[in-house]
Amino acid sequence: MVCPCGCGAILDMNLVPDEKAVWRARVEKDGTGTLHPSVWRQVGCRSHFFIRNGKIRWCD
Ligand SMILES: [Zn+2]
Structure with missing residues (x-):
C-alpha cells in the first residue's frame, strides 16, 4: 500500500x-x-496509524 x-x-x-x-x-x-496491529514507520515520515474498517486512524 x-x-x-x-x-x-x-x-x-x-x-x-x-x-x-x-x-x-x-x-x-x-x-x-x-x-492489526498498527503500522508505525521507523523511517521517512514516521507515520503511525491503524486501519479500521477500511479507514485510516492516526495515532498522533
Ligand atoms: Zn508517509
Missing part, C-alpha cells in the same frame, strides 16, 4: 504467519478491511 500520509512511500506489510512483524488483515462484516 502507499503511505496514507501522502509522502508517496510504499509500505510493505508482511501478512505471512510464522515470521516476525506480522500484521493480520481481517475483512469485516461490511466488507471493509482491518489491519
